[in-house]
Amino acid sequence: MTEHAKLADVFERFATQQAAGKSPLYETLSRTVAHTPELLDLAADTQPGQPAPNMLLGAIHHIIRRGSQHPLATYFTGHEELDEARAGALLTDFCRRHAQEIRRIISTRSVQTNEVGRCAVLLPAFAALQQQLGDGRLIRIVDVGASAGLNLLWDRYTYDYGGHRISLPASDPDTVLFCEIKGGTPPLSLDVAQFVRPVGIELNPVDLTDREATEWLVSLTWPEQTTRMHTLNRALTLVARTPPTILAGRAEDHLADVVTETPPDLHLVFVFSWSIYQIFGSPGGRERLVDTLAGLSQHRPLHEISIGHFGHNTPRMIMASHDGGVSRSDAVAHCDVYGAWLHWLATSAGRAPDGREIP
Template identity: 85%
Template sequence: MTEHAQLADTFERFAAQQAAGKSPLYETLSQAVARTPELLDLAAGTKPGQPAPNMLLGAVHHILRRGVQHPLASYFTGHEALEADRAAVLLADFCRRHAEQITRTISTRSVQTNEVNRCAVLLPAFAALQQQLDDRPIRIVDVGASAGLNLLWDRYTYDYDGHRLSLPASDPDTVLTCEIKGATPPLSLDVTRFARPVGIELNPVDVTDPEATEWLVSLTWPEQTTRMRTLNSALTLAARTPPTILAGRAEEHLADVVATAPADQHLCFVFSWSIYQIFGSPGGRERLVDTLAELSRQRPLHEISIGHFGHDTPHMIMARHESGVSRSDVVAYCDVYGTWLDWLAKPAEHLKGASNP
């Protein structure tokens, strides 16, 4: 298969598997790219290892959000239906006019989304963890933290099926909404038990840099207006008190955090769809477990991971690693964006590769 054919297939799969039912605009535009050689040539300049559809469409969105005048803009802001034939013409014209900026963007930047609403499915896991542990402080370490917005989980207000949950430092204007589908999850927790969290990220997004945060917002799909408002609100909070993020490779920082964290703290690593970015795929989950099991010979470690793990529906795993032995259980199913949570009354059998002697 030629490079063009491979890239066209990538855009077709993005349209069918990711954008369909979620973003009619991106579904139509992705299909337009797949059948337009000129646009495939442009998309071929995407930074290696980055998803070309997200990068190209994100770059277009990024430019349009700056107020550039073009007929394509109305479809990004008004969410009008865009016909397939017109999509190819408009997108090709826009990309031709802004080819230099698009090329610079897609060849140097990366996709770094920060799904704030995932905190709505993480909070019950934090509550469950607190119930299991003694009264020593708990330090959350978010691995693959992006801009570190999930480190501010105690600053948001939560809405579970109309039940409003406010924590002592909750911002009433930043509300994360989540539908409960299964058993009632644990929601009661004492935030004073949690030490200041820390993130680990290869390329942290500087929440005080308007250009960096604008790119983060541009990666949000145009129809997802609620998601975009939540992201902007969380970024405003983060700019006031920037989260602590360790820049660099996760594999290196994991060992450092384990070695340097105060002995009187419980240590919990959180992976929210970041395992395969760090440990590769397939087998990323197994490599993570091996890593944490080995590190647990120094001190007990806890883990909360969310991902597909080979399934159509995302799973939430809670694990304990101690003295080289790991035990993991599936405690919930959830949505990629954290909009619903199916908490299991009894944890499901742990996943393959999650138990190591």
């Protein structure tokens, strides 16, 4: 298979497996790219390891959001539907006019989304962990792959679980994360004061003073997802006021240091929200992560909360403990990629009703 054919297949799969049913515009544009050699040539400039459809479409969205008056921009407002017959000419013309800017973006930037909505899935996991530990000791969260650090501000958001609204002591009433509970009864009650000294680890932290960098985060959301854009902009405003601590560099270079410098009287929890594959590669990234944390647990007990697909069609959340080189993990929930819904599987402490590990 030629490189063109491989890239065309990537765009076709993006259209059918990711955009279909969620973004009619991106589904149409992705199919258009897949059948247009000139556009595939442009997309080929995406940095190695980055998803070309997200990068190319994100770059187009970014340029349009910054003021492009091209006729294609009309369809990014969500008011009109773009048919495939017209998409080819419009998209090709837009990319020709902005080829230099598109190449600059996709060859230097990365898909560095910071999905705030996932905090609605993480909050029940934090509550479950607090119940599981049950000793009153303080808990430190380490968000690995923190991007702009928005998930470290999980205690600043307001949560709505199917009409059941949760406001934490520092919640911003205007930044509301909505999550539908599809099954199970997740724990939602927790003592926020027990969570202290959160820190993020990120290879390339987003510079919150760089307007283009923060706008790029917004541009990576899909045009129809206006609620996500609004929530992200609200969260960026909050994080700019009180920036969290983020360690810049490779996760492998910081994990051991964080384990060492965290006081032994604190529980240490590593959170991976769709970031494992970026750090440990795919496939087999989860196994390499377990080996790493098991090794570090020779020094002290560690806890882990990871969200991802892990070889399954439906994303899931895993809670794990690593102690003395021994690791134990449970899948405690299925969830939406953006945190829009949660199906809680565990009843307490990350176990199924009959005590078995949930596959």
